[in-house]
Amino acid sequence: MTRRIRIKFTKEDTIAYADLIEDEAPRTSNAIWDLLPLKTICIHDIWSGPQLLLHLDPPKVLEPENLLGYIPMPGDVFYYYRPPNYFRGAPYGRKEAAEIGITYARDSRPQGPRGPKAVNLFASITENLEGFSKIAERMIFEGAKEIRLEKA
Amino acid sequence: MARKIILDLEGETATATMLEKFAPLTCEAVWNILPVEGRAIHANWSGREIMLHLEGEKLLRIPSERRLRSHFVAPGDIVYYWRDAQLSRGKQLAYSSQFQRELSEFAIFYGDPCGEGLEADDPSRQLRQVSLTSHTKFASLDKPIPEGFLKKCEANRHEGLKRLVVSRFEK
Numbered sequence: 001m002t003r004r005i006r007i008k009f010t011k012e013d014t015i016a017y018a019d020l021i022e023d024e025a026p027r028t029s030n031a032i033w034d035l036l037p038l039k040t041i042c043i044h045d046i047w048s049g050p051q052l053l054l055h056l057d058p059p060k061v062l063e064p065e066n067l068l069g070y071i072p073m074p075g076d077v078f079y080y081y082r083p084p085n086y087f088r089g090a091p092y093g094r095k096e097a098a099e100i101g102i103t104y105a106r107d108s109r110p111q112g113p114r115g116p117k118a119v120n121l122f123a124s125i126t127e128n129l130e131g132f133s134k135i136a137e138r139m140i141f142e143g144a145k146e147i148r149l150e151k152a
Numbered sequence: 153m154a155r156k157i158i159l160d161l162e163g164e165t166a167t168a169t170m171l172e173k174f175a176p177l178t179c180e181a182v183w184n185i186l187p188v189e190g191r192a193i194h195a196n197w198s199g200r201e202i203m204l205h206l207e208g209e210k211l212l213r214i215p216s217e218r219r220l221r222s223h224f225v226a227p228g229d230i231v232y233y234w235r236d237a238q239l240s241r242g243k244q245l246a247y248s249s250q251f252q253r254e255l256s257e258f259a260i261f262y263g264d265p266c267g268e269g270l271e272a273d274d275p276s277r278q279l280r281q282v283s284l285t286s287h288t289k290f291a292s293l294d295k296p297i298p299e300g301f302l303k304k305c306e307a308n309r310h311e312g313l314k315r316l317v318v319s320r321f322e323k
Contacts (some may be wrong), residue, residue, distance in 0.1 A: 043309065043310060044194075044196060044309065045196065046194065046195055046196060046197075046198070046199050046200070046201075046309060047196075047197065047198075047199055048196075048197075049196055049197055050196070089264060113199055139312075140193065140194070140196060140312075141193070141312050141313050142312040142313075143309070143310050143311040143312035144309075144310045144311075
């Protein structure tokens with residue numbers, strides 16, 4: 001049976017569910033599953049269009065797996081790791097970063113200042129993407145929100 | 153003497169020098185609509201950039217002057233953008249009551265994006281159809297950019313919309 005992640009903004013009523021893509025990304029799925037529950041601040045991405053991201057602190061280092069071919073589908077959930085000093089300075093206040101990204105609408109492209117990022121696609125929102133997307137889009141106007149990911 | 157403008161983002165200010173030799177028509181048009189105020193919104197495609205959408209009688213439709221060729225900008229650059237309404241797809245919030253499908257805006261690149269200043273991977277900004285879109289760099293924030301202003305720009309991303317007033321700066 002497919003394992004599912006329950007996604008909820010802690011101060012919103014809406015709940016969405018994402019299915020792990022275990023057959024294609026087994027290592028990433030397992031690793032993220034073992035980190036749950038996660039409660040952290042979720043911010044809107046500033047390079048990728050309609051995409052949210054949340055940082056994994058401390059960074060969880062995973063190998064590349066099931067890399068997304070640049071264009072995600074709305075609802076795709078992926079993992080990305082940036083090693084220490086990959087970028088000049090400390091983007092997001094971090095010299096090293098591991099993050100989960102969630103694409104919530106068309107036209108997104110996971111990317112950073114230097115272009116496309118190779119991300120591990122490991123889950124996809126399969127229930128209530130529409131409700132999730134409405135809140136995600138509001139974050140452009142309302143700012144960051146606390147989010148909770150847990151085993152469903 | 154070069155004209156200057158001042159940007160007030162919820163109490164934190166920065167001045168900028170207009171690039172009148174580089175973009176005389178845009179500078180004159182912008183100068184003539186000042187002061188402009190509205191709610192600044194953080195960019196979602198272009199890194200460390202906030203935008204102020206021009207609305208109503210302040211909306212400008214100006215052809216490009218010395219159109220940027222590379223889509224590269226530097227921290228402190230202020231760019232005027234316009235795009236025709238037909239380029240905006242769907243029913244995004246950005247086109248709802250507060251904003252419009254036709255976009256006329258100031259783009260204020262406030263910080264080091266850590267990626268050589270790559271600007272605007274927003275597809276609509278890269279179009280070459282000059283009848284449908286235009287952009288011109290018309291001012292540059294005076295250096296050093298005040299730390300308080302930079303922090304307020306960054307907060308725009310984390311806390312949401314913030315009131316921005318752009319005025320003439322005349323001593």
